[in-house]
Amino acid sequence: MCGIVGVVSNAPVNQLIYDALLLLQHRGQDAAGIVTQQERKFFMHKAKGMVRDVFRTRNMRGLPGDAGLGQVRYPTAGNAYSEEEAQPFYVNAPYGIVLVHNGNLTNAQALKAELFSSDHRHINTESDSETLLNVFAHELEKTTRGAQLQPDDVFKAVSAVHRRIRGSYAVIAMIAGHGVLAFRDPFGIRPLSMGRKDGTVMVASESVTLEGTGHVFDRHVAPGEAVFIDLQGNVHAQQCAENPKLYPCIFEYVYLARPDSVLDGISVYQARLNLGETLAKRVVSTVPPSEIDVIIPIPESSRPSATQLAHLLGVPYREGFVKNRYVGRTFIMPGQGVRKKSVRQKLNVIASEFKGRNVLLVDDSIVRGTTSREIVQMARDAGAKKVYLASAAPPVRFPNVYGIDMPTSSELVAYGRTVEEVREVIGCDALIYQDVEGMKRAIGSLNPNLDGFDASCFDGVYVTGDINAEDIARINEARIGQEDPLEEDTSRLALPNAQEA
Ligand SMILES: O=P(O)(O)OC[C@H]1O[C@H](OP(=O)(O)OP(=O)(O)O)[C@H](O)[C@@H]1O
Ligand SMILES: NC(=O)CC[C@H](N)C(=O)O
Ligand SMILES: [Mg+2]
Numbered sequence: 385m386c387g388i389v390g391v392v393s394n395a396p397v398n399q400l401i402y403d404a405l406l407l408l409q410h411r412g413q414d415a416a417g418i419v420t421q422q423e424r425k426f427f428m429h430k431a432k433g434m435v436r437d438v439f440r441t442r443n444m445r446g447l448p449g450d451a452g453l454g455q456v457r458y459p460t461a462g463n464a465y466s467e468e469e470a471q472p473f474y475v476n477a478p479y480g481i482v483l484v485h486n487g488n489l490t491n492a493q494a495l496k497a498e499l500f501s502s503d504h505r506h507i508n509t510e511s512d513s514e515t516l517l518n519v520f521a522h523e524l525e526k527t528t529r530g531a532q533l534q535p536d537d538v539f540k541a542v543s544a545v546h547r548r549i550r551g552s553y554a555v556i557a558m559i560a561g562h563g564v565l566a567f568r569d570p571f572g573i574r575p576l577s578m579g580r581k582d583g584t585v586m587v588a589s590e591s592v593t594l595e596g597t598g599h600v601f602d603r604h605v606a607p608g609e610a611v612f613i614d615l616q617g618n619v620h621a622q623q624c625a626e627n628p629k630l631y632p633c634i635f636e637y638v639y640l641a642r643p644d645s646v647l648d649g650i651s652v653y654q655a656r657l658n659l660g661e662t663l664a665k666r667v668v669s670t671v672p673p674s675e676i677d678v679i680i681p682i683p684e685s686s687r688p689s690a691t692q693l694a695h696l697l698g699v700p701y702r703e704g705f706v707k708n709r710y711v712g713r714t715f716i717m718p719g720q721g722v723r724k725k726s727v728r729q730k731l732n733v734i735a736s737e738f739k740g741r742n743v744l745l746v747d748d749s750i751v752r753g754t755t756s757r758e759i760v761q762m763a764r765d766a767g768a769k770k771v772y773l774a775s776a777a778p779p780v781r782f783p784n785v786y787g788i789d790m791p792t793s794s795e796l797v798a799y800g801r802t803v804e805e806v807r808e809v810i811g812c813d814a815l816i817y818q819d820v821e822g823m824k825r826a827i828g829s830l831n832p833n834l835d836g837f838d839a840s841c842f843d844g845v846y847v848t849g850d851i852n853a854e855d856i857a858r859i860n861e862a863r864i865g866q867e868d869p870l871e872e873d874t875s876r877l878a879l880p881n882a883q884e885a
Pocket of ligand 2: 385386387457458459460461462469485486487488489511512513787788
């Protein structure tokens with residue numbers, strides 16, 4: 385889940401794209417990039433790091449023009465340490481195209497081979513996004529050979545892209561001298577919304593980006609749909625997929641997106657409140673509320689669920705952990721070593737909230753168990769009598785192939801373990817998980833027009849219907865060994881008792 389943005393305006397867009405990327409920073413911390421266009425020429429700056437570190441005044445001065453794209457990267461293909469895999473990607477033909485991508489292609493390796501042997505195109509990185517760009521460029525070349533580019537040609541090329549590529553993709557591309565194109569995969573797995581303010585049309589991963597930059601939310605890009613904004617700001621749109629369905633990624637609502645965003649008609653904040661509500665029922669059946677002195681969220685993402693849970697249980701809600709706001713999100717950091725170290729750097733206890741009490745800690749999700757193991761120990765060290773843990777999401781038991789970096793089952797703490805075994809690994813006195821149906825109902829009830837969710841990491845059902853064990857193994861293989869060789873501590877978390885499922 386990277387963050388992407390595209391803009392067509394009647395004024396310089398460099399600062400606007402920078403501001404938009406800051407509002408998307410929670411979606412990717414490893415690299416950032418902006419490309420702008422002036423008189424058919426592209427100006428690009430991209431590098432590893434957070435937005436504030438990547439763009440200095442001198443870089444901003446080098447990004448003139450009234451249209452552009454930006455991306456913050458959280459790698460799910462290739463690796464996190466290669467500067468070349470930062471986005472946007474560029475190809476010079478046809479016309480000159482730059483592209484940013486949020487998602488993950490599941491047939492990238494086959495496509496790469498095909499691009500080389502049949503389309504005679506060279507891919508220079510391990511990034512699936514570079515492959516995607518070349519597929520699009522090849523298809524655009526075919527539809528427009530010798531002719532003046534029309535929106536219909538662009539839509540034909542997108543239809544061909546839909547036929548060739550598999551997986552999840554929200555894409556924004558800019559075609560030199562023509563305009564900005566946005567499209568979404570036929571299942572709408574990754575989010576994309578659009579908005580306007582006078583003279584400017586913006587497309588972005590989350591609605592918070594539109595609001596935070598003074599745009600009025602217009603609508604979500606539909607699954608399979610392509611939207612082409614020409615350089616005069618006219619918006620052309622067309623459905624380019626044969627059988628589009630709306631199955632957004634449920635993990636966006638659980639953890640990835642900002643709570644102040646609305647994705648596909650569902651408020652992320654309300655989704656998290658609802659998760660807290662269904663979780664309350666499960667807590668009551670495991671630990672009587674009278675045995676809980678205090679409910680404490682594990683900052684940041686679990687807060688809405690924890691407040692609702694505390695309200696319904698009638699138990700005091702307290703802030704027992706303080707977050708160092710200068711440490712990023714740990715789950716999206718590359719490498720287990722750095723993730724583990726960062727939990728302690730990021731969170732510290734207010735000991736008085738724990739001493740002599742039975743505490744119920746609440747997190748939005750437990751994935752590798754990195755956070756919960758550390759946090760439970762910190763609560764005990766601070767003098768808690770009993771430490772219970774509740775997760776607003778069900779156990780994460782399956783790899784994700786659609787743009788969340790959990791490619792291997794064995795790294796998931798709940799893989800091959802019963803809830804009781806997970807409890808033992810984490811070291812808490814009781815562990816309460818949300819159930820899959822409860823989660824889907826809690827969020828799905830907020831938009832009856834959805835066809836369903838991609839909840840594959842929870843239920844093992846891959847909505848594109850074309851993922852088998854071999855694909856998962858291949859995707860695993862491509863990610864293993866992608867940690868930075870220069871990173872000091874990249875040891876994987878030792879998890880006793882892991883069994884094959
Ligand atoms: O079981 P794990 O592998 O540790 O992953 C799950 C944890 O990671 C995320 O927190 P993160 O620090 O990334 O972000 P947040 O501040 O938004 O909660 C998530 O909210 C959980 O706390
Ligand atoms: N999280 C994402 O959307 C990642 C985009 C792309 N697959 C990459 O790894 O760079
Ligand atoms: Mg968290």
